[in-house]
Amino acid sequence: MTETLHADAPAQPGATPYDQLMREMREIATLGSVGAMLGWDQEVMMPDKAAPLRGEQAALLSSLVHERRTRPELGELIAVCQADTELMADPLAAANLRGLRVDYDHATRLPVSLVRETAETTSLAMHTWREARERSDFDAFAPWLEKLMELNRRTAEHLGVPEGGELYDALLDSYEPGMRAAELDGIFGELRAGLVPLIRELTESGRAPDTEWMNIPLSIARQEAFNRGVVERMGFDFQAGRLDVSTHPFCESAGPGDTRLTTRYEEGQFLSALHSTMHEVGHGLYEQGLPKAERFGQPLAEAASMGIHESQSRMWENLVGRGLPFWEWALPELQAQAGSEAFSGLTPATLYRGLNRVEPNLIRIESDEATYNLHIMLRFDLERAMLRGDLAVRDLPGAWNERIQSDLGLTVPDDARGCMQDIHWSMGAVGYFPTYTLGNLYAAQLWEAINAAIPDLDEQVRRGEFGALLTWLRQNVHAHGRRYTAPELCQRATGRPLSPAPLLGYLRGKLRSVYGLS
Amino acid sequence: MTETLHADAPAQPGATPYDQLMREMREIATLGSVGAMLGWDQEVMMPDKAAPLRGEQAALLSSLVHERRTRPELGELIAVCQADTELMADPLAAANLRGLRVDYDHATRLPVSLVRETAETTSLAMHTWREARERSDFDAFAPWLEKLMELNRRTAEHLGVPEGGELYDALLDSYEPGMRAAELDGIFGELRAGLVPLIRELTESGRAPDTEWMNIPLSIARQEAFNRGVVERMGFDFQAGRLDVSTHPFCESAGPGDTRLTTRYEEGQFLSALHSTMHEVGHGLYEQGLPKAERFGQPLAEAASMGIHESQSRMWENLVGRGLPFWEWALPELQAQAGSEAFSGLTPATLYRGLNRVEPNLIRIESDEATYNLHIMLRFDLERAMLRGDLAVRDLPGAWNERIQSDLGLTVPDDARGCMQDIHWSMGAVGYFPTYTLGNLYAAQLWEAINAAIPDLDEQVRRGEFGALLTWLRQNVHAHGRRYTAPELCQRATGRPLSPAPLLGYLRGKLRSVYGLS
Numbered sequence A, B: 001m002t003e004t005l006h007a008d009a010p011a012q013p014g015a016t017p018y019d020q021l022m023r024e025m026r027e028i029a030t031l032g033s034v035g036a037m038l039g040w041d042q043e044v045m046m047p048d049k050a051a052p053l054r055g056e057q058a059a060l061l062s063s064l065v066h067e068r069r070t071r072p073e074l075g076e077l078i079a080v081c082q083a084d085t086e087l088m089a090d091p092l093a094a095a096n097l098r099g100l101r102v103d104y105d106h107a108t109r110l111p112v113s114l115v116r117e118t119a120e121t122t123s124l125a126m127h128t129w130r131e132a133r134e135r136s137d138f139d140a141f142a143p144w145l146e147k148l149m150e151l152n153r154r155t156a157e158h159l160g161v162p163e164g165g166e167l168y169d170a171l172l173d174s175y176e177p178g179m180r181a182a183e184l185d186g187i188f189g190e191l192r193a194g195l196v197p198l199i200r201e202l203t204e205s206g207r208a209p210d211t212e213w214m215n216i217p218l219s220i221a222r223q224e225a226f227n228r229g230v231v232e233r234m235g236f237d238f239q240a241g242r243l244d245v246s247t248h249p250f251c252e253s254a255g256p257g258d259t260r261l262t263t264r265y266e267e268g269q270f271l272s273a274l275h276s277t278m279h280e281v282g283h284g285l286y287e288q289g290l291p292k293a294e295r296f297g298q299p300l301a302e303a304a305s306m307g308i309h310e311s312q313s314r315m316w317e318n319l320v321g322r323g324l325p326f327w328e329w330a331l332p333e334l335q336a337q338a339g340s341e342a343f344s345g346l347t348p349a350t351l352y353r354g355l356n357r358v359e360p361n362l363i364r365i366e367s368d369e370a371t372y373n374l375h376i377m378l379r380f381d382l383e384r385a386m387l388r389g390d391l392a393v394r395d396l397p398g399a400w401n402e403r404i405q406s407d408l409g410l411t412v413p414d415d416a417r418g419c420m421q422d423i424h425w426s427m428g429a430v431g432y433f434p435t436y437t438l439g440n441l442y443a444a445q446l447w448e449a450i451n452a453a454i455p456d457l458d459e460q461v462r463r464g465e466f467g468a469l470l471t472w473l474r475q476n477v478h479a480h481g482r483r484y485t486a487p488e489l490c491q492r493a494t495g496r497p498l499s500p501a502p503l504l505g506y507l508r509g510k511l512r513s514v515y516g517l518s
Helices: A017-044 A048-069 A072-082 A091-109 A112-134 A138-159 A167-175 A181-203 A220-234 A270-289 A306-320 A324-338 A348-355 A371-388 A393-408 A434-453 A457-462 A467-476 A486-494 A501-514 B017-044 B048-069 B072-082 B091-109 B112-134 B138-159 B167-175 B181-203 B220-234 B270-289 B306-320 B324-338 B348-355 B371-388 B393-408 B434-453 B457-462 B467-476 B486-494 B501-514
Strands: A241-245 A251-255 A258-263 B241-245 B251-255 B258-263
Touching (some): A017 B017, A072 A091, A091 A138, A112 A138, A167 A371, A181 A434, A220 A270, A220 A324, A251 A270, A251 B048, A270 A467, A324 A348, A324 A457, A434 A457, A434 A486, B017 B048, B017 B091, B017 B251, B017 B258, B048 B091, B072 B091, B112 B138, B138 B371, B138 B393, B167 B371, B181 B501, B220 B270, B241 B270, B270 B467, B324 B457, B434 B486
Antiparallel strands (some): B251 B258
16 A cells, blocks of 8 residues: 655665675666566466566566666676685685676677667567468578578677687577587587487387377376475475466576476376476476575576586486386376376386387477487587578578488478477577587486485485485585586586586486397 | 567657656556566465565565656656646646656655655564564554654655645545545544444344355355356456455556456355455456556556545445345356355345344454444544544554444454554554545445446346446546546546445445345
8 A cells, every 4th residue: 555665775884896796786686586577477377468568577677687787887896806816715706706707798798789689580580480380481480590690690799709619609608608519519429429329229129118108198186286296205395486387388486485387287198297397396406406595696696507407407307207216106106196097007117118218209399318319419500500601591491301311210291390390599599409418418427426426316216205316416516506617517526527428328228228128 | 598688769759758758657667567566476476485585676676666756857857748838738648747746746755764764664563563463462562653653744744734634634645635634524424423323223123134154165166166257247357367366355456458356265255255356356447447558657547546446346345246136146156156055045135134234343354334434434533643643652542442332332352353453554554544435435426326327237237247337437437547536536427526425325225124124
């Protein structure tokens, strides 16, 4: 009824420049967190007719955040702090200031005109992509993709090519700081060399596991109860988060104490819902493990990279959720929840085998753990070639289809199921795709280290105990925030640089055993 | 994944000062609407541990809104527009500018130090009130109430006493612009003079209707379905709003296309839930009827007063929802939804009679339509006396208890059920209580006019048709926003100034008939 007016707090006497900087970053993050809340609400709660208002709200908040993130005074404050040798001797403060400098430079290097042109183009391109994909009409989308590639080229030039790198690296660096395309070439090349024969061996074995049982119907209410039980068991704190339903599952972390997950349910697809949920919980546990209560707005409370973020979701979804020990615990829970005969006939081995069936699929998001990575490498190679100008946008469908044929042995029937299937390029995101396979790579390499540190992990999982696993992740990954780059974090947590060997070894071991080939 | 940065829109060449002003007001309203969304989320969705973050978010948004509402440039822009005689010849623009001037003066007349002190005191006072009420410990709360009265006195002095008015009017004017305490004295006095004997006649008749059936249990799922059906039938647009559950029902209108209602359910209290819902829908229909799509941020898209707002909620809750025609339509709906024998024995007359039982109650919010107004008058008189200094805060319990005894014939057993029952004073709200009875008065007077305009309204309601009623409200109340003050609106819509006669006539007619006295 009465409006509460919060005047600005009085200036704090004796606050150091670093204190001031941290206070300003927390305020900016708080403003950003409001935008995150609105984003969550838009997908989960908002009535349709509120869309125009929501657009106005989001645009206004974004411009307020952007204005504060690019103020010259902010850059000066960072510089003052970085010139303070005593302060810089504190490794935590130094890591914070390094991150803030990167972010500030990133935000200020792009001319406002380019940012605006990109935002406007992206908005129209996404709209066009959505409609053109319906009709599988690549020609309608192509001019937008050309324009977006051009804008990405200009963006990369403004951001600056990292030392010894190429134009693509300027973009990649936004998602995966410290990673280079040339390095991905090497890692992806080795991964590919191992995956292609493995996939061929499996698919040609004639021993594909049965997956018929996957379509056993289960009411959404029962699925919700089962999912919620698993999520609680995984260690997600429901007092600091929620699990709701949306068309596309996601994890939104608005800030300390507020991490919201979504999933989606269909009666005949209980496993799809569970794995969506476990994937988002992986992201959510990372967000809940970041030291935000004290450090919200600081790089030390942010994720190390998109690849590391994805490693957390994929570890829970795949390395835990598609493993036999997990199902030895989870199947009885599921059967108790389902209470139907159709489920009581299942065994953990049936689920385990069916969940690890390998079968090339035209669609990335419907692909299994092994072939998925071939999808990513294809996108990485093609977007890099387009950015460079080595591949003309008009030649994209041909290049795509050829590669799907050679990699997966599939014929692409139309571009909707080919090069137009993903939203990413229409959003102007170039350099993002590789972080998915990086997530798989980091997850597998971390998993090796975790199993070395917790020798009875399988036994624990078989009892539905995930506490030791989560504690390890908290201590070795979550707690560090952006203190280390992803490569540094990998080195510290696993004792060596990122390598394709753990992922290859894991997939080879699991899949050959599932197919009875070992 | 990529952050969308919305730079400020380019300056619009040729925009008049009035255009600029409207644009600025829309932006401020948009920012305010974000705060409203957060408020809704906090009551309906937010996980517990997000409370500190939510506090930071709300404080930051409030300070941003306050800063923009009090900028000298804004006052100058209003002055420039008001000096434009051509513009002021447009009655809509003139009404907007009048409202903006009032709001700007209101916002800027209060020193920041007073605003801050009030906010801080209120926050602590609410906390103390909550705890002290548990123990019925008025002495613990009294110093806070004294402090809040003092702050209200200072606030009223800064706001300025309206011409010919008293200090209380400066506060009342914030909620009910154009209303004066002296005028309330007259209206309330007449109302009281009619109510007291009516209530005595009813309660002494020995003909109190049966209300046992009210506790028939009904599952929450069935209540939800029944409530939703009624809400849709009333004309609430679910594409532009929601209905959820919260501890205290409320209506939050975040802006165009987004009006969110809450209610609460208990298995043994299906009528309480329905009337909470209908009350909030009344508020919600007003919000959905204001011309916000085009005019969000303008006084023309805001409610005329708290009393008019309350008239809309009370009309639907009481004049519709406690009427016999409504139950002739609604009871079969309820019976179909309930599908139980306990409900099939009910008749519309049973519900109608039980819902209109008059019985003095210590608690305002549990009171019937007639005695409720005595509760309000008591609060109005006592808060006015405290503000003036005619009643010492320490003497409040005595004055309260005496008045409850003389008005309602009840003995107050403790202050928790006496002068500490409402949250309002602890929030620093003085001048707010009268708007509740004003709501009843406006509702009854509008209802007379509506029945004159729609002679077969009862017949329509009996068929569950509310379209003509809503259209009348849209045209005569909602569409005008703050174009007219509440007294002006009342004059235009009903052809005469506010009078206690319609409410008295309505209550007398309905209640004496229910009690078989006419």
